[in-house]
Amino acid sequence: MKSSKRQLILLLVILVVGLGIRLVIAPNKGFVDDILLFQAWSRSAVVNGLGNIYDSSANAVIDGSEKFVPTPNYLPIYLYFLKFSGVIYQKFYSADFFIDMKTPLTFILKLNGILFDVLTALAIFFLLKKKSNFKIALLSMVAYYLNPGIIYNSSYWGQVDSIHAFFIILSLYFLTQKKFFRSWIFITLAMLMKLQSFIILPIIMLATVKDKGWKKIFGYIGLGLAVFLLVTAPFIVTGNFLHVLRVIFTSAGYSPYISMNAFNIWWPFTGGYLKNVMDTQTFLRIPYFAIGLSLFIGFYGCILWFLTKKRDYQGIFFSAAFASLAFFMLPTEMHERYMYPVLPILAMCLFTDKRLRWVFGVLSVTFMVNLLAVLPFDHTYRFFDLSFYKSIWVVAANVLVLCYFYFLGIKYLKKNELQAPEEKTIDSPANLQ
Numbered sequence: 199m200k201s202s203k204r205q206l207i208l209l210l211v212i213l214v215v216g217l218g219i220r221l222v223i224a225p226n227k228g229f230v231d232d233i234l235l236f237q238a239w240s241r242s243a244v245v246n247g248l249g250n251i252y253d254s255s256a257n258a259v260i261d262g263s264e265k266f267v268p269t270p271n272y273l274p275i276y277l278y279f280l281k282f283s284g285v286i287y288q289k290f291y292s293a294d295f296f297i298d299m300k301t302p303l304t305f306i307l308k309l310n311g312i313l314f315d316v317l318t319a320l321a322i323f324f325l326l327k328k329k330s331n332f333k334i335a336l337l338s339m340v341a342y343y344l345n346p347g348i349i350y351n352s353s354y355w356g357q358v359d360s361i362h363a364f365f366i367i368l369s370l371y372f373l374t375q376k377k378f379f380r381s382w383i384f385i386t387l388a389m390l391m392k393l394q395s396f397i398i399l400p401i402i403m404l405a406t407v408k409d410k411g412w413k414k415i416f417g418y419i420g421l422g423l424a425v426f427l428l429v430t431a432p433f434i435v436t437g438n439f440l441h442v443l444r445v446i447f448t449s450a451g452y453s454p455y456i457s458m459n460a461f462n463i464w465w466p467f468t469g470g471y472l473k474n475v476m477d478t479q480t481f482l483r484i485p486y487f488a489i490g491l492s493l494f495i496g497f498y499g500c501i502l503w504f505l506t507k508k509r510d511y512q513g514i515f516f517s518a519a520f521a522s523l524a525f526f527m528l529p530t531e532m533h534e535r536y537m538y539p540v541l542p543i544l545a546m547c548l549f550t551d552k553r554l555r556w557v558f559g560v561l562s563v564t565f566m567v568n569l570l571a572v573l574p575f576d577h578t579y580r581f582f583d584l585s586f587y588k589s590i591w592v593v594a595a596n597v598l599v600l601c602y603f604y605f606l607g608i609k610y611l612k613k614n615e616l617q618a619p620e621e622k623t624i625d626s627p628a629n630l631q
Contacts, residue, residue, distance in 0.1 A: 205332050209323070212336070216343045217316060220353040224308045228356035229573050234297070236307050236356070238267040239277070240284035241295045248281045249436030252445070271445055271452060274429050275391040276358060279310045304356070311352030314360035318367060319343035322545050325371050329511065334549040341558060342545040347566040351535060355573055359538040362391040366398055367542055370518055374511040378406050378418060386422040390429050393449045394536060397498075397525045401517055404502055405509055453531050454478060456486050460532035461568045461592045464490065477530035487530045494528040497521075497604070504607045515547040516554075516610075520603045523561070527600050534568040537561065537596075553606065557599055564592045 227233065243251045252269050270277060287303045288295050297303070319339050326335035342348060351357050365388035372381040385402050388395035407415050433439050455474035457464040464486070468474050477487040498521060505517045522540045526532055544558045571589065 205336075209336065212340060212343065213316065213319070216319070216349070217312070219344075220312045220315065220349055223349070223353040224305050224312065226354055226575075227304060228308070228354050233304050233307065233356050235267065235270075236280060237297045237301075237303050239270050239272075240280040240287070240303065240307065241297060242267075243277060243281035244284035244288055244295060247432075247436070248277060249432035249438055251277055251280075252433065252438050252441030253436075269441070271449075273390050273393060273445060274433065274442060275387060276361070279358070279361070280307075283307050283310065308353060308356050311356070311358040311360050314358070314364050315343065315348060315352050318360050318364040318542055321364060321367050321371075322542065325367070326546065326549070330549055338545045338548050341548060341562075342542050345541060345562050347562060347569055348538075348541060350566065350569050351538060354575065355535075355569065357535055359392070359535055362388045362395050363539050363542045365391060366395055366518070366539055367546060369398065369402065370514055370543070370546070373402055373405050374514050376409060378410065378414075379421065382406075382418045382421050383425055386425040387429070390426065393446060394525065395539075397521050398518055400498070400502060401505060401514065401521065404505055405514065408506070408509060450531070453533075454487075456490075456530045458531060458533045459568070459572045460526060460534050460536060461564065461571075461589060461596060462527040462532055463493075463593070463597060464530055464532075465593050466590060490529040494524055497524040497528060497600075500604065500607070504611065507611055512547050512550040513610075515543055516550075516607070519543040519547070520607065523596075523600055523603060527596055534572050537565050537568070541565065551606075557602065560595055560599055564595050567592050 239251060283303070283306045284295070287301075287306055291302050319342055322342055323335045323339040326338050348360070352360055365384045369381045369384035369388060372378075372384065381402055385395065385398055389399070403415060406418055410418075427434070430439060430442050433442050454477055455468070456477045457468050457474065459465075475486070477490070478485050480486070481489065501517050501521050501524070504520075505513060507513075508516075519540055522543060523537070526537045526540070540561055541558065544554060544561070548555050548558060
C-alpha cells in the first residue's frame with residue numbers, strides 16, 4: 199500500500215474514532231442550565247424569527263413547567279447555529295417545538311460544537327502539513343482532537359468554544375502568511391461568536407501595521423465593520439441592532455465576581471464553588487477588577503513587545519497562546535472554559551519547540567480538572583473538591599505555566615531561538631527524532 203494511502207486511512211481512522219467517542223457521550227444531558235437556555239433560544243429563533251431573538255424574553259414551557267427565559271447574552275454567530283438546529287428539530291422531530299431535556303434537540307445542539315471540533319482538527323492538520331510534514335501535522339491534530347477536555351467541553355457540557363477557536367486558528371494562520379484580508383475576516387467572525395476572541399485582535403492589528411503601515415490598518419478595520427454589519431443584518435432589519443450592541447457592551451460586568459469557577463489567580467480568594475466575591479470590592483482601596491485588568495495589560499504589553507521582535511509563524515502563535523492564557527489567569531470574571539483557545543493555538547506550534555509540549559500537557563490536565571470540578575460526569579458526585587486546599591495545586595500549575603511563558607519568551611529573544619523554520623528543515627529526519 200502506498201504511503202499516501204496509508205496516511206489517508208490513518209487520518210480517517212483517527213477522525214472516526216474521535217467522532218465516535220463524541221457521539222457516544224453527546225446524548226447525556228450535560229450542563230442543564232446551558233442546554234435549556236440554548237433550547238429555548240433555538241425555539242425563539244424559529245418561532246419569532248432570528249432577527250427578533252433578542253427581543254423575545256418570555257416564559258417557556260420546559261420539562262412540562264413554565265419557566266422564565268432571559269434574552270440571549272450570546273453574539274449573532276451562535277444564534278445562526280441555534281436557528282439552524284431549531285429548524286432541523288422542528289422539521290424532523292417536533293412540529294410544535296416541545297422543549298425537554300430528553301428530546302433529540304439536546305443532541306442536535308451539541309452537534310454544533312462537535313462539528314467544529316472536527317473542522318478545527320482538520321484545520322490544524324492541513325495547515326501544519328503545509329508547514330511541516332504528515333507526522334507532525336497528525337500528532338498536533340491528535341493532541342487537540344483526542345484531548346479529553348476538548349471532547350468533554352463539546353460532547354458532554356454542550357458548549358461551543360470550538361467554533362470561535364476554529365476562526366481564531368484560521369485568522370492567525372493567514373496572518374503568518376501575510377494574507378491580511380482573510381485574517382481580518384476570520385477574527386471578526388471569531389469576535390462575533392465569542393467576544394473574548396478580542397484578545398487576539400491587538401496581535402492582528404500590530405502585525406498588520408508592521409507590514410502594511412498605519413494607513414492600511416483603517417481599510418482592514420473597515421473590512422471588519424463590513425463583516426460585522428453583514429452578520430448582524432437580520433437584527434438591523436428588525437430594529438434590534440441595539441440589542442446586539444447591548445450584549446457587546448455589557449459583557450464585561452455580566453458576572454461581576456472575581457472568578458466564575460476558573461482556577462486562576464483569583465480562585466483561592468473565592469472561598470469555593472458559588473461563594474464568589476464581587477470584583478468591585480477593594481484591596482488597598484483598589485477594586486479587584488482593576489488589579490486584574492492592570493496585571494493583564496502589563497503581561498499583554500510584554501507580549502506585544504515580543505511580537506515586534508518576532509513576527510514569524512512561531513512568534514505569532516506563541517504570542518496568541520500566551521495572550522489567551524494570560525486572559526484566563528489574570529482578569530476577574532473568568533469562567534472555567536475560557537482556557538479553551540489556548541489548547542488549539544498551542545497545537546499549532548508544538549513542533550517548533552519541544553518545551554511547549556509539556557506546557558500543552560500540563561494545561562490539558564488542569565483544563566480537564568477544572569471542567570470536572572464544575573461539572574462532574576454523573577451530576578451527583580463532585581469529582582474534585584473546589585475548596586482552596588483541594589484545588590490550589592491546579593492554580594499553582596497554571597501560574598507556573600504562565601510564568602514559564604514569560605521567561606521562555608525572554609529566552610527566545612536573548613538566544614534568537616524562535617526562527618521561522620524552513621520546510622525542508624522541519625522535514626529532515628534529524629528534526630523528527
